[in-house]
Amino acid sequence: MTRTAGGGERADLPYRLFGRARGVAPGIHRALGAGLNGAFLRHGSLLDAPDARRIDVRASITDPFGGVKVRRFENRARIDVFVALDLSGSMAFGRAENEDPVADFCAAVAHAALRSQDRFGMIAAGPRPRADLALRATRRAGLPDEIWRKVAQDAGEGRGVAGLLDMLDELPQRRSLVFVVSDFLLPEPDIEELLGRLWRHDVAPIVVRSSAIETRLPRFGLVETRDLETGRRRTVLMRRSLREAWLAHARERRASLDRLFRRHGRPAFDLVDRFDPDAFADHLLSGGV
Amino acid sequence: MSALGFDHLWPLLLLALGALPFLASPLRLSPAPSDDVVPPDPLSAAIGVGLSVLGALALIALVLGLAGLHRRDQVVERRGTGANIVLLLDRSSSMDSTFANRSPDGKEESKSVAARRLLTDFAARRPADRVAVAAFSTSPMPIVPMTDRHEAVRAAIAAIDRPGLAHTDVGRGLALAFSMFDDASSESSRALVLVSDGAAVIDRRVQDALRDAAARDPVRLYWLFLRTQGSKGIYDKPPPGEPDVPQTYPERHLDIFFKSLGLPYRAFEARGAAEVSAAIKEIDQLEQRPTTYFETVPRQDLDWLCYWVAALASALLLGAKLLERRLDEPAAGRDLRSAS
Numbered sequence: 001m002t003r004t005a006g007g008g009e010r011a012d013l014p015y016r017l018f019g020r021a022r023g024v025a026p027g028i029h030r031a032l033g034a035g036l037n038g039a040f041l042r043h044g045s046l047l048d049a050p051d052a053r054r055i056d057v058r059a060s061i062t063d064p065f066g067g068v069k070v071r072r073f074e075n076r077a078r079i080d081v082f083v084a085l086d087l088s089g090s091m092a093f094g095r096a097e098n099e100d101p102v103a104d105f106c107a108a109v110a111h112a113a114l115r116s117q118d119r120f121g122m123i124a125a126g127p128r129p130r131a132d133l134a135l136r137a138t139r140r141a142g143l144p145d146e147i148w149r150k151v152a153q154d155a156g157e158g159r160g161v162a163g164l165l166d167m168l169d170e171l172p173q174r175r176s177l178v179f180v181v182s183d184f185l186l187p188e189p190d191i192e193e194l195l196g197r198l199w200r201h202d203v204a205p206i207v208v209r210s211s212a213i214e215t216r217l218p219r220f221g222l223v224e225t226r227d228l229e230t231g232r233r234r235t236v237l238m239r240r241s242l243r244e245a246w247l248a249h250a251r252e253r254r255a256s257l258d259r260l261f262r263r264h265g266r267p268a269f270d271l272v273d274r275f276d277p278d279a280f281a282d283h284l285l286s287g288g289v
Numbered sequence: 290m291s292a293l294g295f296d297h298l299w300p301l302l303l304l305a306l307g308a309l310p311f312l313a314s315p316l317r318l319s320p321a322p323s324d325d326v327v328p329p330d331p332l333s334a335a336i337g338v339g340l341s342v343l344g345a346l347a348l349i350a351l352v353l354g355l356a357g358l359h360r361r362d363q364v365v366e367r368r369g370t371g372a373n374i375v376l377l378l379d380r381s382s383s384m385d386s387t388f389a390n391r392s393p394d395g396k397e398e399s400k401s402v403a404a405r406r407l408l409t410d411f412a413a414r415r416p417a418d419r420v421a422v423a424a425f426s427t428s429p430m431p432i433v434p435m436t437d438r439h440e441a442v443r444a445a446i447a448a449i450d451r452p453g454l455a456h457t458d459v460g461r462g463l464a465l466a467f468s469m470f471d472d473a474s475s476e477s478s479r480a481l482v483l484v485s486d487g488a489a490v491i492d493r494r495v496q497d498a499l500r501d502a503a504a505r506d507p508v509r510l511y512w513l514f515l516r517t518q519g520s521k522g523i524y525d526k527p528p529p530g531e532p533d534v535p536q537t538y539p540e541r542h543l544d545i546f547f548k549s550l551g552l553p554y555r556a557f558e559a560r561g562a563a564e565v566s567a568a569i570k571e572i573d574q575l576e577q578r579p580t581t582y583f584e585t586v587p588r589q590d591l592d593w594l595c596y597w598v599a600a601l602a603s604a605l606l607l608g609a610k611l612l613e614r615r616l617d618e619p620a621a622g623r624d625l626r627s628a629s
Binding site: 090091092093094183185210212213214217218220221222223224225226227228229230232233234235236237238242245246248249250253 | 314316317318319320321322323324325326327328330332333334336337340609612613614615616617
C-alpha cells in the first residue's frame, strides 16, 4: 500500500475479467488457448503440440488408445483496463480539490493495472467529448499520479452524457475491463444505451454517491438546492415525512439501478463519499454479491 | 384621475428591483447533483414560490412607501334626506335692531344675530342639504352658490349680522334667489327661505319676471318674517277708509303676491327668537326629501401600510433564513480521516 498524490491509498486490486482474455501479450489473466507453461489445463496429443519436453508418461501409458499425451498449460494474457468517467455537471458534487473520491478511484485502478502488468486507459466526457482527458491503453510509469491530477482538476460541467456516448468508440475492439464511473443520475434510457454500447466489454459500474444527499440529510429546515446540471433552484422544506420520502426515493433509485446493472452483467460498486481500496477489493473478490 | 397617487414618482423606478427575488434567493444554495434526488413535494414548491413572492412584495411595498403612496381626496356621491335650499337674507339696517326695535344690548340680541344663530343650527342639523345663500338690501348680493360645502354655508350665515344697508329690494333679491337653483338640484326638493323683517314694493316688471321664474322653476317658498314690535304684520288689514296699497302695507301685499305665484308657500310670522326657532324647526320638518349630495373624503396616506407590509414580509423572510440548512455540511467522519 502506497501513499501518493492526493493522499489516496493505492493497493493491488484483485480485478478479473469475466471469461477468458484474448491476446498474445503475457499477463496474469487467464486467456484463451493453451500454452507451454503455467497452470495445467489438459492433455493434448503430441501430434497437436509436438513438444517432447511436455510428454506426460503416465497419461500416455494409461491412454487406452495408446496415443502419446502432452501436457498443455493455460495461456496467461494481459488485458486492457479502462475507466469510462462521466464528467457531467452532477459529478462535481461531493468532490473537493484535495478530497476527491473519483480521482482516488481512477488513480487506484491505474496503479493496480500497472502492477498487474495490464494496460490502463481512460475516456472521460460530459455532454461534449473531451479529447484532452482521453488516454489510450498504456503502461507508462507515473500514470496514477497523472490520472489523479487530471481528474481532480476537472470537476465536470454540462448536462447529460452525450459526449461520453460518442467517445465509447475510442475503446478497443478487444474485450477489456471497463469501469464505468458515474453517479447514474441519468434517464434510464441513457443508462441503457451506455451499457448497451459496451456489450463487447466487461463492464463494472461504479456508482458515485454522497451521503450528504442520501443519509446525512438535515432533520428540519429550509434547503434550497441548485441542480448542478441545469442550474434550476428548488426550495425544500425538510421535515420528517419528506425526509423519509427522500430516503425511500434514494433506496428505490438504487434498487432500480441494481436491477439494470444485473441485467448487463455485474452488480455495481458504491463509491460513497470516499474511496476505500479494501472495500473495493472485497467487492471484486466476491463478485459484488 | 385614479384613486391612488404618489408624492414622488422617481422612486417608482426602483420597482424594477421587484424582479430580483425571482432571480436570486435569500437562502444559501446547496448544490445538488440532480433534481431527481429530491422527491416531488407540492408544499416545498409552494414555499419556494411564496419566498420569491414575499421578497418581491417586501421590495415593492418599500418602494411604494418611499414614493409616498396615498389615496387622493375623493368626491363621493351620497343620498340623503334634505333639500336644495336657497337662503335669502335681508341685510337692511333694520335687521340690526332687536325685535323690540331697539339697539341690541347685553340682554337682547338683534334680529340678525338671532337669525344667524338659528340658521347656523338649522344648517348644522341638516348635513344632506345643498344650500345657497344670497342677501339683499339696496341690491341683491349672491354670497354662496348652491353648494354642499357646509363650512362655506356656515361662514355665509355667520356674516349676516354685519351692519346692514338702508333699503330693502325684495323683488330683485327674489329674482336672484330663483336663479341660484342649478340643474343639479332636483325639482322636487327645491326650497327658498326668505328671511326678512320687512317688505317693499315690488316693481311691476320685476313681478312679471318673478312669475316667469316661478313658472319655470317651481320651488317651495317659505317666508320667515321677523316682525318688529309696532310694525305692520303680514295679515294686518288696513282699517276701513285707508287705501289698501302696497306702498302702505308692503308685507300684506308681498304675501298676496306670493300666494298668487301658484307655488307651495308658507309664511311664518315671528315676534321673537323662540318663534323664529319654532318656524325654522317646522321648515326643517317639511323639507325632508331624497337628495343627492357630494361628500369629499380627504386624502389618506397609505405609506404606513406599505411599510407594515414590507416589515411583515421581511420578518417572514428572516424566519425562512433562520430555518435555512444546507445539504453538504461536512461530516465529522471525513474530518477525522483527513486529519489522521
